[in-house]
Amino acid sequence: MGVNEPKPISDRNxxxxxxxxxxxxxxLVFNYYYxxxxxxxxxxxxxxxxSEDIVQSVFMKLWETRETIEIHSIRSYFMQCVxxxxxxxxxxxQVKQRFDIRIPEADQLVIEEDLWTKxxxxxxxxxxxxxxxxxxxxxFWMSRYENLKIAEIAEKLDISKRTVETxxxxxxxxxxxxxxxxxxxxxxxxxx
Amino acid sequence: MxxxxxxxxxxxxxxLLGTISExxxxxxxxxxxxxxxxxxxxxxxxxxxxxxxxxxxxQKIDESKAYQTISNQLFTRKKINILxxxxxxAAILLLPVIAMSAFYLYFERSNHEQLTTVYNTVETPLxxxxxxxxxxxxxxxxxxxxxxxxxxxxxxxxxxxxxxxxAYFEVxxxxxxxxxxxxxxxxxxxxxTIFNCNAxxxxxxxxxxxxxxxxxxxxxxxxxxxxxxxxELATFSNNNHQVIKVKTDLQKYVAWKSGKLMFRDDKMNxxxxxxxxxxNVEFEIQxxxxxxxxxxxxxxxxSLDQVLKMLTLSAPIRYTISERNKLADQTFAKTKIKLYKKx
Numbered sequence: 001m002g003v004n005e006p007k008p009i010s011d012r013n014x015x016x017x018x019x020x021x022x023x024x025x026x027x028l029v030f031n032y033y034y035x036x037x038x039x040x041x042x043x044x045x046x047x048x049x050x051s052e053d054i055v056q057s058v059f060m061k062l063w064e065t066r067e068t069i070e071i072h073s074i075r076s077y078f079m080q081c082v083x084x085x086x087x088x089x090x091x092x093x094q095v096k097q098r099f100d101i102r103i104p105e106a107d108q109l110v111i112e113e114d115l116w117t118k119x120x121x122x123x124x125x126x127x128x129x130x131x132x133x134x135x136x137x138x139x140f141w142m143s144r145y146e147n148l149k150i151a152e153i154a155e156k157l158d159i160s161k162r163t164v165e166t167x168x169x170x171x172x173x174x175x176x177x178x179x180x181x182x183x184x185x186x187x188x189x190x191x192x
Numbered sequence: 193m194x195x196x197x198x199x200x201x202x203x204x205x206x207x208l209l210g211t212i213s214e215x216x217x218x219x220x221x222x223x224x225x226x227x228x229x230x231x232x233x234x235x236x237x238x239x240x241x242x243x244x245x246x247x248x249x250x251q252k253i254d255e256s257k258a259y260q261t262i263s264n265q266l267f268t269r270k271k272i273n274i275l276x277x278x279x280x281x282a283a284i285l286l287l288p289v290i291a292m293s294a295f296y297l298y299f300e301r302s303n304h305e306q307l308t309t310v311y312n313t314v315e316t317p318l319x320x321x322x323x324x325x326x327x328x329x330x331x332x333x334x335x336x337x338x339x340x341x342x343x344x345x346x347x348x349x350x351x352x353x354x355x356x357x358x359a360y361f362e363v364x365x366x367x368x369x370x371x372x373x374x375x376x377x378x379x380x381x382x383x384x385t386i387f388n389c390n391a392x393x394x395x396x397x398x399x400x401x402x403x404x405x406x407x408x409x410x411x412x413x414x415x416x417x418x419x420x421x422x423x424e425l426a427t428f429s430n431n432n433h434q435v436i437k438v439k440t441d442l443q444k445y446v447a448w449k450s451g452k453l454m455f456r457d458d459k460m461n462x463x464x465x466x467x468x469x470x471x472n473v474e475f476e477i478q479x480x481x482x483x484x485x486x487x488x489x490x491x492x493x494x495s496l497d498q499v500l501k502m503l504t505l506s507a508p509i510r511y512t513i514s515e516r517n518k519l520a521d522q523t524f525a526k527t528k529i530k531l532y533k534k535x
Binding site for chain 1 (some may be wrong): 201202204205206208209211236237239240241243244245246247248249250251253255256258259261262263265266267
């Protein structure tokens with residue numbers, strides 16, 4: 001499960017297809033990695049819009065240089081490219097604003113990072129949430145996915161705010177035990 | 193102890209939910225500081241919490257829209273077509289005319305008399321072409337440096353337009369409603385036909401080629417009346433009011449309408465004249481011998497530079513391009529190209 005699970009199609013095949021100008025495979029790879037890479041960039045530069053631009057430019061570069069490119073792991077290729085562009089982004093900010101912005105050292109960014117794709121993340125979290133006791137799951141879902149406030153949930157379900165808080169606490173405890181092995185892999189997302 | 197743990201879980205949850213009280217907050221901070229184990233547990237819980245935020249964020253990202261953006265840039269080569277551009281410009285230029293026509297047509301009944309005396313004029317600058325539709329549905333293509341005037345509403349007895357320069361007409365068929373083009377001293381009378389008329393004021397002749405149908409050429413004093421057949425070229429001389437008819441290759445005369453510049457055994461002075469209008473430049477032939485060179489070529493969307501290069505390849509000539517000097521009124525003079533005989 002998770003990041004190291006072998007993919008049904010090997011990176012080598014995918015890269016080979018892209019090199020042969022297979023647009024369908026290119027789109028497939030784009031859809032698979034895009035969101036994860038945007039989140040990844042967003043955590044480095046903290047600007048979602050610029051992150052989307054960065055990731056798009058990485059994909060465009062891949063297509064434009066497809067004939068000569070050497071890729072062993074698509075995942076690490078993308079991460080490296082996005083990271084480099086993020087550093088460029090910091091540099092350009094520095095030039096534009098003419099004051100000191102701390103550029104994270106390249107080495108610093110390498111630590112314990114990993115890339116989660118949208119699919120992987122959804123699969124992991126939805127399965128874990130799905131396993132919660134029904135009432136607990138319902139309340140947790142309303143809080144985390146529907147962005148309802150405690151008071152709103154309490155009113156909607158006609159229960160006390162205290163009960164809502166207790167159920168969310170219970171959900172978090174169950175989920176932590178369930179997901180603890182993955183949390184260390186997710187360190188990337190919690191720089192701040 | 194178990195009771196304490198439960199409380200701590202609740203406190204952590206409340207902090208993440210933002211519902212923690214000040215007192216509880218202080219208690220929690222104390223607890224976190226007590227051991228590495230506590231700190232780890234708190235940070236794991238916080239990560240877990242954030243993980244769902246990430247998950248929400250990731251779900252909002254629209255990869256198919258993003259893919260659309262990049263595939264548009266990668267897979268559709270945008271060819272900047274000068275013709276398309278000209279069409280757009282022409283369309284914009286024509287908007288006021290259309291608006292005006294619509295306005296007048298609206299008052300057609302009450303103002304019919306007046307409208308036949310109100311004229312629209314459409315003019316194309318040098319280096320540009322345009323097309324338009326007349327009030328009766330006739331289509332007109334205007335070559336560079338040409339002008340057409342027509343009433344907002346044609347009168348009942350005749351559809352009359354006046355032309356200076358070159359135009360290609362696809363006249364709406366109506367046998368009972370004659371269509372007449374007046375160009376200088378000559379009138380072209382037609383019913384429903386397709387023809388091209390070349391009547392630039394600087395030339396002392398008017399050339400008409402007939403693509404389809406039938407036309408009559410009548411001079412201003414009605415002393416000449418010539419009927420043309422399709423495929424014929426009629427040259428009307430302004431000096432002696434004579435008409436000379438010959439069978440011809442129509443393509444050469446109407447190619448401009450589809451953005452082609454076509455020369456078939458044409459003398460250089462005529463080639464140069466066409467190029468001047470097409471590219472809005474000025475030529476000077478430095479050696480009179482060059483004027484008699486005969487030239488055959490077809491250009492489609494070529495730049496002036498490319499055309500000039502071709503000229504030098506197929507005839508023993510060379511050229512210089514002068515700088516555009518600023519004139520007294522702050523505008524720039526036309527590009528001037530001088531043609532020399534190659535030694």
